[in-house]
Amino acid sequence: MAFLDIQSLDKRFGGVKAADSVTLSLKQGSLTALVGPNGCGKSTLFNLITGALKPDNGHIRFDDEEITALPSHEIARRGIGRKFQVPAVFPDLTVFENLTVPTLQKGRFFSRPGNSEKRMDILKTIRLREKQNELASTLSHGEKQWLEMGMILAQSPSLILLDEPTAGMTAAETAETAHLIRTINKGEGVTLLVIEHDIGFIEQLACPVNVMARGKILKSGTFQSIRNDLEVQELYFGRPEGPHA
Amino acid sequence: MRPLVPLLILAVLFAIAPLFVGSYWVSQLSYYLIYGLLALSLSLVWGYGGILCFGQAIFFGIGGYVMAAMTKGMISPFLINSYLSLFCSVFAASLFAVILGYFLFAGKGINGPYLAIVTLAIAIVLERLMSNWYAMGGYNGLLDIPPLNLGLFWFDYELWDSLPIFYTLLITVFVIFAGITLLLKSSYGTLLTALKTHPERLAFFGFSVLQIRLSVFALSAAIAGLSGALFVTVDGFASPTLIGFTLSTEILIWVAIGGKEMLMAAFLGAILTRFAENWLSEIFGDYWILLLGILFMISVVLLPKGLIATPLAALERKLGVRL
Numbered sequence: 060m061a062f063l064d065i066q067s068l069d070k071r072f073g074g075v076k077a078a079d080s081v082t083l084s085l086k087q088g089s090l091t092a093l094v095g096p097n098g099c100g101k102s103t104l105f106n107l108i109t110g111a112l113k114p115d116n117g118h119i120r121f122d123d124e125e126i127t128a129l130p131s132h133e134i135a136r137r138g139i140g141r142k143f144q145v146p147a148v149f150p151d152l153t154v155f156e157n158l159t160v161p162t163l164q165k166g167r168f169f170s171r172p173g174n175s176e177k178r179m180d181i182l183k184t185i186r187l188r189e190k191q192n193e194l195a196s197t198l199s200h201g202e203k204q205w206l207e208m209g210m211i212l213a214q215s216p217s218l219i220l221l222d223e224p225t226a227g228m229t230a231a232e233t234a235e236t237a238h239l240i241r242t243i244n245k246g247e248g249v250t251l252l253v254i255e256h257d258i259g260f261i262e263q264l265a266c267p268v269n270v271m272a273r274g275k276i277l278k279s280g281t282f283q284s285i286r287n288d289l290e291v292q293e294l295y296f297g298r299p300e301g302p303h304a
Numbered sequence: 305m306r307p308l309v310p311l312l313i314l315a316v317l318f319a320i321a322p323l324f325v326g327s328y329w330v331s332q333l334s335y336y337l338i339y340g341l342l343a344l345s346l347s348l349v350w351g352y353g354g355i356l357c358f359g360q361a362i363f364f365g366i367g368g369y370v371m372a373a374m375t376k377g378m379i380s381p382f383l384i385n386s387y388l389s390l391f392c393s394v395f396a397a398s399l400f401a402v403i404l405g406y407f408l409f410a411g412k413g414i415n416g417p418y419l420a421i422v423t424l425a426i427a428i429v430l431e432r433l434m435s436n437w438y439a440m441g442g443y444n445g446l447l448d449i450p451p452l453n454l455g456l457f458w459f460d461y462e463l464w465d466s467l468p469i470f471y472t473l474l475i476t477v478f479v480i481f482a483g484i485t486l487l488l489k490s491s492y493g494t495l496l497t498a499l500k501t502h503p504e505r506l507a508f509f510g511f512s513v514l515q516i517r518l519s520v521f522a523l524s525a526a527i528a529g530l531s532g533a534l535f536v537t538v539d540g541f542a543s544p545t546l547i548g549f550t551l552s553t554e555i556l557i558w559v560a561i562g563g564k565e566m567l568m569a570a571f572l573g574a575i576l577t578r579f580a581e582n583w584l585s586e587i588f589g590d591y592w593i594l595l596l597g598i599l600f601m602i603s604v605v606l607l608p609k610g611l612i613a614t615p616l617a618a619l620e621r622k623l624g625v626r627l
Contacts, residue, residue: 109508111504130512131504131507131508132507132508132509132510132511132513133510135507135508135510136510140508140509141508143504143505147502147504147505148502148505149497149498149501149502149505150501151497151500151501152494152497152498156494156497159494160494160495160498160506160509161510163491163494163495163511165509165510165511165512166512166515168491168492168495168516168519169490169491169492170491171491172491210509214509214510
Protein backbone atom coordinates (compact mmCIF):
# COMPACT_ATOMS: atom_id res chain seq x y z
CA MET A 60 0.00 0.00 0.00
CA ALA A 61 1.39 3.40 -1.04
CA PHE A 62 1.93 6.00 1.69
CA LEU A 63 0.77 8.79 -0.60
CA ASP A 64 -1.46 7.62 -3.42
CA ILE A 65 -2.61 10.10 -6.06
CA GLN A 66 -5.08 8.76 -8.63
CA SER A 67 -6.20 10.49 -11.86
CA LEU A 68 -6.02 14.00 -10.45
CA ASP A 69 -7.42 16.77 -12.66
CA LYS A 70 -7.35 20.54 -12.18
CA ARG A 71 -8.25 23.13 -14.79
CA PHE A 72 -7.81 26.90 -14.66
CA GLY A 73 -10.06 28.11 -17.48
CA GLY A 74 -8.70 26.48 -20.61
CA VAL A 75 -5.41 25.41 -18.99
CA LYS A 76 -5.03 21.90 -17.60
CA ALA A 77 -2.68 22.37 -14.64
CA ALA A 78 -3.12 18.74 -13.58
CA ASP A 79 -4.15 16.21 -16.22
CA SER A 80 -4.88 12.71 -14.87
CA VAL A 81 -1.89 12.84 -12.54
CA THR A 82 -1.18 9.50 -10.92
CA LEU A 83 1.69 9.19 -8.48
CA SER A 84 2.50 6.87 -5.59
CA LEU A 85 5.10 7.32 -2.86
CA LYS A 86 6.27 4.55 -0.56
CA GLN A 87 6.76 5.27 3.12
CA GLY A 88 10.31 6.45 3.79
CA SER A 89 11.01 7.23 0.13
CA LEU A 90 12.71 10.30 -1.34
CA THR A 91 11.35 11.37 -4.73
CA ALA A 92 12.04 14.33 -6.99
CA LEU A 93 9.59 16.10 -9.27
CA VAL A 94 11.04 18.16 -12.10
CA GLY A 95 9.65 20.00 -15.09
CA PRO A 96 9.66 23.36 -16.84
CA ASN A 97 7.94 26.43 -15.38
CA GLY A 98 4.16 26.24 -15.48
CA CYS A 99 4.06 22.46 -15.93
CA GLY A 100 1.88 22.01 -12.82
CA LYS A 101 4.38 21.01 -10.08
CA SER A 102 3.29 23.62 -7.55
CA THR A 103 -0.37 23.03 -8.48
CA LEU A 104 0.14 19.38 -7.57
CA PHE A 105 1.51 20.45 -4.15
CA ASN A 106 -1.47 22.79 -3.72
CA LEU A 107 -3.83 19.91 -4.49
CA ILE A 108 -2.11 17.52 -2.08
CA THR A 109 -2.10 20.07 0.77
CA GLY A 110 -5.71 21.21 0.27
CA ALA A 111 -4.89 24.73 -0.94
CA LEU A 112 -6.76 23.82 -4.14
CA LYS A 113 -9.62 21.38 -4.64
CA PRO A 114 -9.23 18.99 -7.59
CA ASP A 115 -11.89 18.78 -10.32
CA ASN A 116 -11.51 15.00 -10.39
CA GLY A 117 -9.41 12.28 -8.83
CA HIS A 118 -8.43 11.08 -5.38
CA ILE A 119 -5.60 11.57 -2.92
CA ARG A 120 -5.05 9.05 -0.15
CA PHE A 121 -2.48 9.55 2.58
CA ASP A 122 -1.57 6.83 5.06
CA ASP A 123 -4.62 4.85 3.93
CA GLU A 124 -7.03 7.76 4.43
CA GLU A 125 -8.88 9.82 1.84
CA ILE A 126 -7.72 13.46 2.17
CA THR A 127 -9.06 14.86 -1.12
CA ALA A 128 -11.77 17.13 0.28
CA LEU A 129 -10.06 18.12 3.53
CA PRO A 130 -9.02 21.72 4.34
CA SER A 131 -5.30 22.53 4.58
CA HIS A 132 -5.09 22.54 8.37
CA GLU A 133 -6.77 19.12 8.62
CA ILE A 134 -4.32 17.68 6.07
CA ALA A 135 -1.38 19.18 7.98
CA ARG A 136 -2.67 17.62 11.22
CA ARG A 137 -2.52 14.21 9.54
CA GLY A 138 1.23 14.64 9.09
CA ILE A 139 1.92 16.44 5.81
CA GLY A 140 4.39 19.33 5.99
CA ARG A 141 5.01 21.75 3.17
CA LYS A 142 7.79 24.17 2.32
CA PHE A 143 6.89 27.05 0.03
CA GLN A 144 8.88 28.21 -3.00
CA VAL A 145 9.38 31.67 -1.43
CA PRO A 146 10.43 31.08 2.20
CA ALA A 147 7.35 31.53 4.38
CA VAL A 148 8.57 32.42 7.86
CA PHE A 149 6.93 34.70 10.42
CA PRO A 150 8.97 37.92 10.13
CA ASP A 151 7.75 39.52 13.39
CA LEU A 152 8.73 36.49 15.49
CA THR A 153 12.24 35.54 16.55
CA VAL A 154 13.97 32.52 15.01
CA PHE A 155 13.23 30.46 18.14
CA GLU A 156 9.58 31.59 18.22
CA ASN A 157 9.28 30.58 14.56
CA LEU A 158 10.37 27.07 15.57
CA THR A 159 7.93 27.18 18.51
CA VAL A 160 4.79 27.85 16.46
CA PRO A 161 4.61 24.39 14.78
CA THR A 162 5.01 22.70 18.19
CA LEU A 163 1.97 24.43 19.74
CA GLN A 164 -1.06 22.21 20.20
CA LYS A 165 -3.47 22.44 17.26
CA GLY A 166 -7.10 23.36 17.91
CA ARG A 167 -6.27 25.08 21.20
CA PHE A 168 -5.45 28.72 21.79
CA PHE A 169 -3.34 28.13 24.87
CA SER A 170 -0.74 25.42 25.02
CA ARG A 171 2.81 24.88 26.11
CA PRO A 172 5.29 24.47 23.26
CA GLY A 173 6.74 21.03 22.61
CA ASN A 174 10.16 19.73 23.59
CA SER A 175 12.61 22.68 23.69
CA GLU A 176 15.60 20.30 23.41
CA LYS A 177 14.34 19.23 19.99
CA ARG A 178 14.07 22.85 18.91
CA MET A 179 17.63 23.49 20.09
CA ASP A 180 18.80 20.48 18.05
CA ILE A 181 16.96 21.84 15.01
CA LEU A 182 18.59 25.24 15.55
CA LYS A 183 21.95 23.49 15.47
CA THR A 184 21.01 21.52 12.34
CA ILE A 185 19.90 24.64 10.47
CA ARG A 186 22.90 26.59 11.83
CA LEU A 187 20.89 29.41 13.34
CA ARG A 188 21.71 28.86 17.02
CA GLU A 189 23.58 32.16 17.23
CA LYS A 190 20.60 33.99 15.77
CA GLN A 191 17.84 32.33 17.78
CA ASN A 192 16.74 35.61 19.43
CA GLU A 193 16.84 37.67 16.24
CA LEU A 194 13.71 38.51 14.30
CA ALA A 195 13.22 36.29 11.25
CA SER A 196 12.84 39.43 9.11
CA THR A 197 16.55 40.17 9.65
CA LEU A 198 17.75 36.83 8.15
CA SER A 199 19.23 36.43 4.68
CA HIS A 200 17.24 34.62 1.97
CA GLY A 201 19.22 31.40 2.40
CA GLU A 202 18.81 31.53 6.19
CA LYS A 203 15.06 31.98 5.79
CA GLN A 204 14.99 28.89 3.54
CA TRP A 205 16.75 26.92 6.26
CA LEU A 206 14.55 28.35 8.99
CA GLU A 207 11.46 27.21 7.11
CA MET A 208 13.01 23.75 6.79
CA GLY A 209 13.60 23.84 10.54
CA MET A 210 9.99 24.86 11.19
CA ILE A 211 8.79 21.86 9.16
CA LEU A 212 11.11 19.58 11.13
CA ALA A 213 9.66 21.00 14.36
CA GLN A 214 6.19 20.12 13.03
CA SER A 215 7.36 16.46 12.92
CA PRO A 216 5.44 15.44 9.77
CA SER A 217 5.67 12.00 8.20
CA LEU A 218 5.55 13.40 4.65
CA ILE A 219 7.36 16.59 3.62
CA LEU A 220 6.70 18.39 0.35
CA LEU A 221 9.59 20.72 -0.56
CA ASP A 222 8.98 23.31 -3.26
CA GLU A 223 12.35 24.43 -4.65
CA PRO A 224 14.21 24.27 -1.32
CA THR A 225 17.44 25.64 -2.79
CA ALA A 226 16.05 28.67 -4.66
CA GLY A 227 18.40 31.61 -4.13
CA MET A 228 21.07 29.52 -2.38
CA THR A 229 24.80 29.40 -3.14
CA ALA A 230 26.41 26.18 -4.45
CA ALA A 231 27.75 25.38 -0.97
CA GLU A 232 24.37 25.98 0.66
CA THR A 233 22.72 23.81 -2.01
CA ALA A 234 25.09 20.93 -1.25
CA GLU A 235 24.38 21.31 2.48
CA THR A 236 20.63 21.31 1.79
CA ALA A 237 20.96 18.09 -0.23
CA HIS A 238 22.83 16.55 2.71
CA LEU A 239 20.15 17.77 5.15
CA ILE A 240 17.35 16.30 3.03
CA ARG A 241 19.09 12.93 2.80
CA THR A 242 19.66 12.97 6.57
CA ILE A 243 15.96 13.70 7.24
CA ASN A 244 14.99 10.92 4.86
CA LYS A 245 17.44 8.22 5.94
CA GLY A 246 17.97 9.24 9.57
CA GLU A 247 14.38 9.97 10.58
CA GLY A 248 12.56 7.88 7.97
CA VAL A 249 10.50 10.81 6.73
CA THR A 250 8.99 10.53 3.24
CA LEU A 251 9.95 13.44 0.98
CA LEU A 252 8.74 14.76 -2.35
CA VAL A 253 10.97 17.51 -3.73
CA ILE A 254 10.26 19.96 -6.55
CA GLU A 255 13.46 21.40 -7.96
CA HIS A 256 14.78 23.11 -11.09
CA ASP A 257 18.46 22.65 -10.29
CA ILE A 258 19.41 19.39 -12.04
CA GLY A 259 22.74 19.30 -10.19
CA PHE A 260 20.82 19.31 -6.90
CA ILE A 261 18.58 16.46 -8.08
CA GLU A 262 21.70 14.47 -8.93
CA GLN A 263 23.03 15.04 -5.41
CA LEU A 264 19.77 13.69 -3.95
CA ALA A 265 20.32 10.43 -5.87
CA CYS A 266 16.64 9.49 -5.85
CA PRO A 267 13.89 8.47 -8.29
CA VAL A 268 12.77 11.33 -10.52
CA ASN A 269 9.36 12.14 -12.03
CA VAL A 270 9.16 14.58 -14.92
CA MET A 271 6.05 16.72 -15.35
CA ALA A 272 4.99 18.51 -18.53
CA ARG A 273 1.70 20.21 -19.39
CA GLY A 274 0.05 18.93 -16.22
CA LYS A 275 1.01 15.26 -16.79
CA ILE A 276 3.64 12.96 -15.33
CA LEU A 277 5.65 12.41 -18.50
CA LYS A 278 8.42 10.09 -17.30
CA SER A 279 9.55 8.33 -14.15
CA GLY A 280 12.87 6.68 -13.47
CA THR A 281 16.36 7.03 -12.08
CA PHE A 282 18.28 10.29 -12.50
CA GLN A 283 20.51 8.73 -15.20
CA SER A 284 17.60 7.33 -17.23
CA ILE A 285 15.76 10.65 -17.06
CA ARG A 286 18.84 12.65 -18.03
CA ASN A 287 19.45 10.46 -21.06
CA ASP A 288 15.82 10.41 -22.16
CA LEU A 289 15.39 12.17 -25.52
CA GLU A 290 11.84 13.28 -24.77
CA VAL A 291 12.96 14.94 -21.52
CA GLN A 292 15.91 16.58 -23.28
CA GLU A 293 13.50 17.89 -25.90
CA LEU A 294 11.26 19.22 -23.15
CA TYR A 295 14.09 21.23 -21.62
CA PHE A 296 16.16 22.18 -24.67
CA GLY A 297 13.61 22.08 -27.50
CA ARG A 298 13.38 19.88 -30.61
CA PRO A 299 16.71 19.70 -32.47
CA GLU A 300 16.63 21.34 -35.89
CA GLY A 301 18.58 20.71 -39.10
CA PRO A 302 19.40 17.63 -41.25
CA HIS A 303 20.29 15.38 -38.27
CA ALA A 304 17.06 16.05 -36.42
CA MET B 305 4.31 40.52 36.13
CA ARG B 306 7.02 42.62 34.46
CA PRO B 307 4.90 43.47 31.39
CA LEU B 308 2.31 44.99 33.72
CA VAL B 309 4.67 47.51 35.38
CA PRO B 310 4.20 50.31 32.78
CA LEU B 311 0.47 49.67 32.98
CA LEU B 312 0.47 50.01 36.77
CA ILE B 313 2.37 53.29 36.51
CA LEU B 314 -0.20 54.63 34.05
CA ALA B 315 -3.07 53.43 36.27
CA VAL B 316 -1.55 55.20 39.30
CA LEU B 317 -1.17 58.43 37.27
CA PHE B 318 -4.85 58.20 36.34
CA ALA B 319 -5.83 57.35 39.91
CA ILE B 320 -4.19 60.47 41.37
CA ALA B 321 -5.44 62.77 38.58
CA PRO B 322 -8.67 63.77 40.48
CA LEU B 323 -6.43 65.31 43.15
CA PHE B 324 -5.27 67.89 40.63
CA VAL B 325 -8.31 68.52 38.40
CA GLY B 326 -11.91 69.62 38.92
CA SER B 327 -15.06 67.54 38.53
CA TYR B 328 -15.46 68.55 34.84
CA TRP B 329 -12.11 67.00 33.97
CA VAL B 330 -12.79 63.95 36.14
CA SER B 331 -15.92 63.41 34.08
CA GLN B 332 -13.92 63.93 30.85
CA LEU B 333 -11.32 61.41 32.04
CA SER B 334 -14.13 58.85 32.45
CA TYR B 335 -15.02 59.30 28.79
CA TYR B 336 -11.32 59.09 27.84
CA LEU B 337 -11.01 55.77 29.67
CA ILE B 338 -13.96 54.38 27.68
CA TYR B 339 -12.48 55.62 24.39
CA GLY B 340 -9.14 54.15 25.43
CA LEU B 341 -10.82 50.78 25.99
CA LEU B 342 -12.44 51.04 22.57
CA ALA B 343 -9.03 51.81 21.02
CA LEU B 344 -7.57 48.74 22.77
CA SER B 345 -10.24 46.62 21.09
CA LEU B 346 -9.24 47.89 17.64
CA SER B 347 -5.52 47.59 18.38
CA LEU B 348 -6.07 43.94 19.32
CA VAL B 349 -7.92 43.01 16.14
CA TRP B 350 -6.03 45.26 13.71
CA GLY B 351 -2.54 45.68 15.13
CA TYR B 352 -2.16 42.16 16.53
CA GLY B 353 -4.70 40.10 14.55
CA GLY B 354 -4.05 41.80 11.19
CA ILE B 355 -7.79 42.33 10.59
CA LEU B 356 -8.49 45.88 9.47
CA CYS B 357 -11.98 46.43 10.83
CA PHE B 358 -13.27 49.79 9.63
CA GLY B 359 -16.53 49.32 11.52
CA GLN B 360 -15.44 48.93 15.13
CA ALA B 361 -18.31 51.24 16.15
CA ILE B 362 -20.71 48.44 15.13
CA PHE B 363 -19.80 46.54 18.29
CA PHE B 364 -19.61 49.69 20.42
CA GLY B 365 -23.12 50.59 19.26
CA ILE B 366 -24.53 47.09 19.77
CA GLY B 367 -23.15 47.07 23.32
CA GLY B 368 -24.58 50.54 23.95
CA TYR B 369 -28.05 49.80 22.59
CA VAL B 370 -28.38 46.44 24.37
CA MET B 371 -27.31 48.08 27.66
CA ALA B 372 -29.73 50.96 27.12
CA ALA B 373 -32.67 48.72 26.20
CA MET B 374 -32.12 46.38 29.14
CA THR B 375 -31.49 48.95 31.87
CA LYS B 376 -34.47 51.01 30.70
CA GLY B 377 -36.64 47.90 31.07
CA MET B 378 -37.51 47.79 27.35
CA ILE B 379 -36.79 44.05 27.13
CA SER B 380 -38.42 43.08 30.43
CA PRO B 381 -38.83 44.88 33.79
CA PHE B 382 -37.40 41.75 35.45
CA LEU B 383 -34.12 42.10 33.55
CA ILE B 384 -33.18 45.55 34.87
CA ASN B 385 -29.81 44.67 36.33
CA SER B 386 -26.52 46.33 35.46
CA TYR B 387 -24.44 43.15 35.72
CA LEU B 388 -26.83 41.12 33.56
CA SER B 389 -27.11 44.00 31.07
CA LEU B 390 -23.33 44.31 30.82
CA PHE B 391 -23.06 40.57 30.22
CA CYS B 392 -25.76 40.67 27.53
CA SER B 393 -24.14 43.71 25.85
CA VAL B 394 -20.79 41.95 25.64
CA PHE B 395 -22.41 38.70 24.51
CA ALA B 396 -24.53 40.40 21.81
CA ALA B 397 -21.52 42.26 20.38
CA SER B 398 -19.34 39.16 20.27
CA LEU B 399 -22.14 36.98 18.86
CA PHE B 400 -22.67 39.51 16.06
CA ALA B 401 -18.89 39.43 15.45
CA VAL B 402 -18.85 35.63 15.23
CA ILE B 403 -21.72 35.58 12.71
CA LEU B 404 -20.29 38.46 10.67
CA GLY B 405 -16.76 37.06 10.95
CA TYR B 406 -17.86 33.67 9.67
CA PHE B 407 -19.15 35.25 6.46
CA LEU B 408 -16.03 37.41 6.16
CA PHE B 409 -13.35 34.81 6.92
CA ALA B 410 -14.74 31.38 5.94
CA GLY B 411 -13.35 29.75 2.82
CA LYS B 412 -10.84 31.98 1.07
CA GLY B 413 -12.21 34.92 3.07
CA ILE B 414 -11.60 38.58 2.39
CA ASN B 415 -8.70 40.67 3.62
CA GLY B 416 -7.13 44.12 3.66
CA PRO B 417 -9.03 46.94 1.95
CA TYR B 418 -11.92 44.65 0.94
CA LEU B 419 -12.52 43.73 4.56
CA ALA B 420 -12.27 47.41 5.54
CA ILE B 421 -14.86 48.41 2.92
CA VAL B 422 -17.30 45.65 3.89
CA THR B 423 -17.11 46.42 7.63
CA LEU B 424 -17.50 50.14 6.94
CA ALA B 425 -20.53 49.44 4.75
CA ILE B 426 -22.09 47.36 7.53
CA ALA B 427 -21.54 50.24 9.99
CA ILE B 428 -23.36 52.60 7.61
CA VAL B 429 -26.22 50.12 7.11
CA LEU B 430 -26.63 49.65 10.87
CA GLU B 431 -26.54 53.41 11.45
CA ARG B 432 -29.39 53.79 8.94
CA LEU B 433 -31.24 50.91 10.54
CA MET B 434 -31.02 52.42 14.03
CA SER B 435 -32.03 55.85 12.66
CA ASN B 436 -35.25 54.31 11.35
CA TRP B 437 -35.96 51.85 14.15
CA TYR B 438 -38.47 53.89 16.11
CA ALA B 439 -38.90 51.35 18.89
CA MET B 440 -35.21 51.98 19.69
CA GLY B 441 -35.59 55.74 19.59
CA GLY B 442 -34.97 56.17 15.87
CA TYR B 443 -32.89 59.17 14.83
CA ASN B 444 -33.29 60.81 18.27
CA GLY B 445 -31.95 57.78 20.11
CA LEU B 446 -32.73 56.55 23.62
CA LEU B 447 -32.67 59.08 26.46
CA ASP B 448 -32.53 58.78 30.25
CA ILE B 449 -30.47 55.62 30.39
CA PRO B 450 -29.92 54.81 34.08
CA PRO B 451 -26.37 54.87 35.45
CA LEU B 452 -24.50 51.73 36.49
CA ASN B 453 -25.94 50.13 39.59
CA LEU B 454 -23.22 48.24 41.44
CA GLY B 455 -25.63 47.03 44.12
CA LEU B 456 -26.38 43.37 44.72
CA PHE B 457 -29.73 41.79 45.65
CA TRP B 458 -31.79 44.35 47.64
CA PHE B 459 -28.89 46.79 48.07
CA ASP B 460 -28.67 49.55 45.42
CA TYR B 461 -25.60 51.60 44.63
CA GLU B 462 -26.14 53.77 41.55
CA LEU B 463 -23.19 55.67 40.16
CA TRP B 464 -24.37 59.26 39.77
CA ASP B 465 -21.27 61.22 40.84
CA SER B 466 -18.27 61.68 38.60
CA LEU B 467 -15.72 60.38 41.10
CA PRO B 468 -17.20 56.89 41.76
CA ILE B 469 -17.90 56.57 38.02
CA PHE B 470 -14.29 57.45 37.26
CA TYR B 471 -12.80 54.95 39.72
CA THR B 472 -15.16 52.16 38.62
CA LEU B 473 -14.15 52.74 35.01
CA LEU B 474 -10.48 53.03 35.96
CA ILE B 475 -10.51 49.62 37.63
CA THR B 476 -12.56 48.01 34.83
CA VAL B 477 -10.44 49.43 32.01
CA PHE B 478 -7.09 48.62 33.58
CA VAL B 479 -8.10 45.08 34.56
CA ILE B 480 -9.08 44.46 30.91
CA PHE B 481 -5.92 46.21 29.69
CA ALA B 482 -3.82 43.93 31.91
CA GLY B 483 -5.79 40.89 30.71
CA ILE B 484 -5.12 41.70 27.04
CA THR B 485 -1.44 42.38 27.80
CA LEU B 486 -1.04 38.96 29.45
CA LEU B 487 -3.04 37.28 26.70
CA LEU B 488 -0.68 38.65 24.07
CA LYS B 489 2.32 37.32 26.02
CA SER B 490 0.86 33.80 25.90
CA SER B 491 0.95 31.24 23.09
CA TYR B 492 -2.24 32.88 21.79
CA GLY B 493 -0.27 36.10 21.22
CA THR B 494 2.40 34.17 19.31
CA LEU B 495 -0.31 32.64 17.10
CA LEU B 496 -1.80 36.10 16.45
CA THR B 497 1.58 37.49 15.40
CA ALA B 498 2.04 34.52 13.07
CA LEU B 499 -1.50 34.89 11.73
CA LYS B 500 -0.98 38.56 10.91
CA THR B 501 1.95 37.97 8.59
CA HIS B 502 1.46 34.50 7.15
CA PRO B 503 -1.95 32.88 7.64
CA GLU B 504 -1.32 30.26 4.93
CA ARG B 505 1.85 29.11 6.66
CA LEU B 506 -0.09 28.75 9.91
CA ALA B 507 -2.76 26.66 8.15
CA PHE B 508 -0.09 24.35 6.70
CA PHE B 509 1.14 23.76 10.26
CA GLY B 510 -2.33 22.48 11.17
CA PHE B 511 -3.93 25.58 12.72
CA SER B 512 -7.43 26.63 11.74
CA VAL B 513 -7.01 30.20 10.53
CA LEU B 514 -10.78 30.69 10.62
CA GLN B 515 -10.92 29.68 14.29
CA ILE B 516 -8.12 32.06 15.32
CA ARG B 517 -9.54 34.94 13.25
CA LEU B 518 -13.04 34.45 14.67
CA SER B 519 -11.68 34.30 18.22
CA VAL B 520 -9.77 37.58 17.99
CA PHE B 521 -12.61 39.28 16.11
CA ALA B 522 -15.13 38.18 18.77
CA LEU B 523 -12.84 39.13 21.65
CA SER B 524 -12.25 42.56 20.17
CA ALA B 525 -16.00 42.98 19.61
CA ALA B 526 -16.68 41.95 23.22
CA ILE B 527 -14.32 44.66 24.49
CA ALA B 528 -15.84 47.23 22.13
CA GLY B 529 -19.32 46.12 23.24
CA LEU B 530 -18.36 46.56 26.89
CA SER B 531 -17.01 50.04 26.20
CA GLY B 532 -20.27 50.93 24.40
CA ALA B 533 -22.32 49.62 27.34
CA LEU B 534 -20.25 51.62 29.83
CA PHE B 535 -20.48 54.71 27.61
CA VAL B 536 -24.29 54.84 27.60
CA THR B 537 -24.46 54.48 31.39
CA VAL B 538 -22.11 57.46 31.77
CA ASP B 539 -23.65 59.54 28.99
CA GLY B 540 -27.27 58.56 29.64
CA PHE B 541 -27.92 58.64 25.90
CA ALA B 542 -27.68 56.14 23.02
CA SER B 543 -28.02 57.42 19.46
CA PRO B 544 -27.32 56.02 15.96
CA THR B 545 -23.98 57.90 15.91
CA LEU B 546 -22.66 55.30 18.37
CA ILE B 547 -22.87 52.59 15.72
CA GLY B 548 -21.98 54.45 12.56
CA PHE B 549 -19.43 55.70 10.10
CA THR B 550 -18.08 58.76 11.94
CA LEU B 551 -17.17 57.02 15.17
CA SER B 552 -15.72 54.04 13.24
CA THR B 553 -13.41 56.39 11.36
CA GLU B 554 -12.46 58.28 14.51
CA ILE B 555 -11.44 55.08 16.33
CA LEU B 556 -9.27 54.14 13.38
CA ILE B 557 -7.58 57.55 13.44
CA TRP B 558 -6.93 57.38 17.22
CA VAL B 559 -5.32 53.97 16.85
CA ALA B 560 -3.34 54.85 13.71
CA ILE B 561 -2.04 58.06 15.31
CA GLY B 562 -1.13 56.28 18.54
CA GLY B 563 0.24 53.08 16.98
CA LYS B 564 -1.82 50.00 16.23
CA GLU B 565 0.85 47.47 17.13
CA MET B 566 1.31 48.65 20.71
CA LEU B 567 -1.61 48.53 23.15
CA MET B 568 -0.25 51.38 25.28
CA ALA B 569 0.22 53.60 22.20
CA ALA B 570 -3.30 52.89 20.90
CA PHE B 571 -4.76 53.60 24.35
CA LEU B 572 -2.85 56.87 24.71
CA GLY B 573 -3.61 57.73 21.07
CA ALA B 574 -7.34 57.68 21.81
CA ILE B 575 -6.99 59.70 25.00
CA LEU B 576 -4.64 62.34 23.60
CA THR B 577 -6.68 62.74 20.40
CA ARG B 578 -9.87 63.24 22.40
CA PHE B 579 -8.04 65.65 24.69
CA ALA B 580 -6.74 67.55 21.63
CA GLU B 581 -10.28 67.65 20.27
CA ASN B 582 -11.54 69.24 23.50
CA TRP B 583 -8.77 71.77 23.53
CA LEU B 584 -8.39 72.57 19.82
CA SER B 585 -12.09 72.67 18.98
CA GLU B 586 -12.44 75.53 21.48
CA ILE B 587 -9.77 77.49 19.61
CA PHE B 588 -10.38 76.48 15.97
CA GLY B 589 -14.02 75.39 16.02
CA ASP B 590 -14.82 72.85 13.31
CA TYR B 591 -11.44 73.48 11.65
CA TRP B 592 -9.79 71.30 14.25
CA ILE B 593 -10.80 68.32 12.07
CA LEU B 594 -8.36 69.66 9.46
CA LEU B 595 -5.57 69.61 12.04
CA LEU B 596 -6.52 66.05 12.96
CA GLY B 597 -6.37 65.11 9.27
CA ILE B 598 -2.91 66.64 8.92
CA LEU B 599 -1.77 64.78 12.05
CA PHE B 600 -3.14 61.55 10.60
CA MET B 601 -1.28 62.09 7.32
CA ILE B 602 1.98 62.85 9.15
CA SER B 603 1.51 59.68 11.14
CA VAL B 604 0.78 57.50 8.09
CA VAL B 605 3.52 58.93 5.86
CA LEU B 606 6.35 59.76 8.25
CA LEU B 607 5.74 57.57 11.28
CA PRO B 608 3.70 54.55 10.11
CA LYS B 609 4.28 52.80 13.43
CA GLY B 610 2.39 55.66 15.12
CA LEU B 611 3.18 59.07 16.61
CA ILE B 612 3.15 57.65 20.13
CA ALA B 613 4.41 54.13 19.41
CA THR B 614 7.62 55.39 17.76
CA PRO B 615 8.98 57.26 20.83
CA LEU B 616 7.61 54.56 23.14
CA ALA B 617 9.47 51.90 21.12
CA ALA B 618 12.68 53.94 21.51
CA LEU B 619 11.99 54.13 25.26
CA GLU B 620 11.42 50.36 25.32
CA ARG B 621 14.82 49.75 23.76
CA LYS B 622 16.49 52.15 26.21
CA LEU B 623 14.86 50.73 29.34
CA GLY B 624 14.75 47.12 28.15
CA VAL B 625 11.02 46.72 28.98
CA ARG B 626 7.99 46.05 26.80
CA LEU B 627 5.23 48.69 26.93
